[in-house]
Amino acid sequence: MGNSKKNMIIAQSGGPSSAINASIAGAIARGMASDKIDKVLGAVNGMQGFLNRQIINISEQMKSSEDFELLIHTPAQALGSSRYKIPKGDEEVFKEIVSILNDYNIGYFFYNGGNDSMDTVNRLADYIETCGLGIRAIGIPKTIDNDLFNTDHTPGFGSAARYVATSIAEVYLDTCVYPVPGLTIVEIMGRNAGWLTAASALARDSGIKAPHLIYLPEATFDPDEFVEEIRLLFEKQTHVLVAVSEGVRLADGSYLADTGAEADMFGHKTLGGVATTLESMIKEKLDIPKLKTRAIQLSTLQRSAAHCASLTDLQESYQCGYRAVEAAINGESDIMITINRLSDVPYLVRYDETKLEFVANKEKVVPSEWIYKNGTDVTEEMMTYLRPLVTGDTTELTQGGMPRFFRFDWDKIILPKDVK
């Protein structure tokens, strides 16, 4: 009998997060421990790199348990990402994918990403099924946006939420030191779903009142009402902090701040500048003597600040990767691993799975019942939902005060003959 074992391959897609590498660490660990899996391979730069055969041998590059520890704590896709989306109806691409899978003797395909990525895996799994190839294709969830269906929350969200809330608490103390009116507007990522902006409310668990106003994309933004809210707040206090989603929209459905940039391959537009737009609005419409304003964009820090990761998030991300490989070994395909919450306090979850078609291309937004005060705040139910996700301090892996990272050598491309 020859070697009947198949190789597995993993790739990553979409936007970075602080926890995304914990997921591949879990998948790699499970793959390397399995007697059904031969080698663990990785595709560099997602589906785009896979199609270019930018394939590396992870089994060779991960050398110690310390490598795993470092990988878990390294932010942003260690295998790179891509925004490439397989064009609708382009069966040639799927043929090419399958041909590459066969060339490299791959029996298990894992894709770590958000709802766009799940669509890719879904279509690939369908194609494989139609051709009766017996290759398993499974999705591992990831997105700081927390907008995937059929899962209580998504890996990456908790760490981003922790960073956002921690930064807001710290920035608010900074604002409060001066005895002059101060308005701080913090802009948070989230094009259509306001989960991450909602998480700014956790800053209040540090014993402060900020944010005083929280604007999510799910509630219509009314500029006049905003100006009035600010006016009323400064009547009774000196310092005001506003948390606002980059995706807030006016009554006509248009984005408050649209940079006019071209949409990307997924049809997503680059937003930004909401905080400065609101800052200008207040400067123009209100005359508050000596008012100091500050617009802060948390920018890519909110998705890459691994130094402020949530341990719960890292552990769950790891489990999602681990269980994806386990499911594939057990013969499953066309699914995504999910996290089901069993209880808030004590916080308990069970890992489960969902068919990919139920998550592909769909966005789970914040339910309107969790938004209140005329669209300027989130409810206690939201806080109860959020709290466990940011819990657990990670031990920093540093050397001389600087973070230590694990990085794959992307240039060590292998050929099919190397892994047959």
Next chain:
Amino acid sequence: MGNSKKNMIIAQSGGPSSAINASIAGAIARGMASDKIDKVLGAVNGMQGFLNRQIINISEQMKSSEDFELLIHTPAQALGSSRYKIPKGDEEVFKEIVSILNDYNIGYFFYNGGNDSMDTVNRLADYIETCGLGIRAIGIPKTIDNDLFNTDHTPGFGSAARYVATSIAEVYLDTCVYPVPGLTIVEIMGRNAGWLTAASALARDSGIKAPHLIYLPEATFDPDEFVEEIRLLFEKQTHVLVAVSEGVRLADGSYLADTGAEADMFGHKTLGGVATTLESMIKEKLDIPKLKTRAIQLSTLQRSAAHCASLTDLQESYQCGYRAVEAAINGESDIMITINRLSDVPYLVRYDETKLEFVANKEKVVPSEWIYKNGTDVTEEMMTYLRPLVTGDTTELTQGGMPRFFRFDWDKIILPKDVK
């Protein structure tokens, strides 16, 4: 014999830092332990609040060793700040200060701030000396700018440096995930001194090549040369990260990005927008296909991100406060505590003191020998200088994932009769 013991008072000034409260924690601890000092008082909002008699009883408000631990880790002046500067030649103000000091039976005055604050203490100490009052006035250094003379470095700088370098390392990994040209420009605080921008170079200790260009205010900024540097970099690599000081200046001495805002009481102008200015410059002058650009302002996070503080910095800040009180008890006045470096490796320092007149209103900039590559990088000597300052991980003091802070009750104002 009546109570011959005097009270001490401490106040904070200037811009916030992550380590400034470690200094007052040290001062308070030494004050409370001294048999020469009766009560430890605090003035809220610096000299401005002191003149308004916004005085609180710290001895009453600090209740446990846990309060001290929390205070050490709380960012931004726990006693508030002010930008108030005593007008030149206004002797009336000093008369008023002394009258308040006498009312509250204060024998020791401590001011925790930067070079402007040291000028205030210097002038106060001179006035007290002239009047023969026997009150001690001592300065405790603080500034993320690291621009004070006669001290190897300043409390607050190490933590800000650590945050800047850590964030840049993380943001760079984020940039690198996409296989398209990416230019990230990170703007760092520092009006005239480039120490903090120089600290961005420490990100390389995380095993990355970024920043690829570092622009300090000490070197003249030439826009054409900048564009050319960027062009050359993209000829050989896909991702470029630039660290730039908010204070970079053109050959004629004008700031590259001047918001046109009015200067504050100290004559400082609000700067900002350097990163976006450079971003626009590149978009306009270079045609790099598919180039993605991102301008990031680290904003007030760099001076308030206590969650990323340097333990070395917190410990030294504490010592500066502690030793200021000790010096006062020993009869000294009109001095500032300093840190003298004895050796880089192993890192050893000795605490010392300098006359206030040598630090007041002076700015120590980066020596030109430590800037090289035509003003686009810093030397290995600079790295050797910086490294020990960011070293040492702090234990996060969190509850439910959120930072815990110590906050004084600023409204608990006391009267002279309360402390006589």
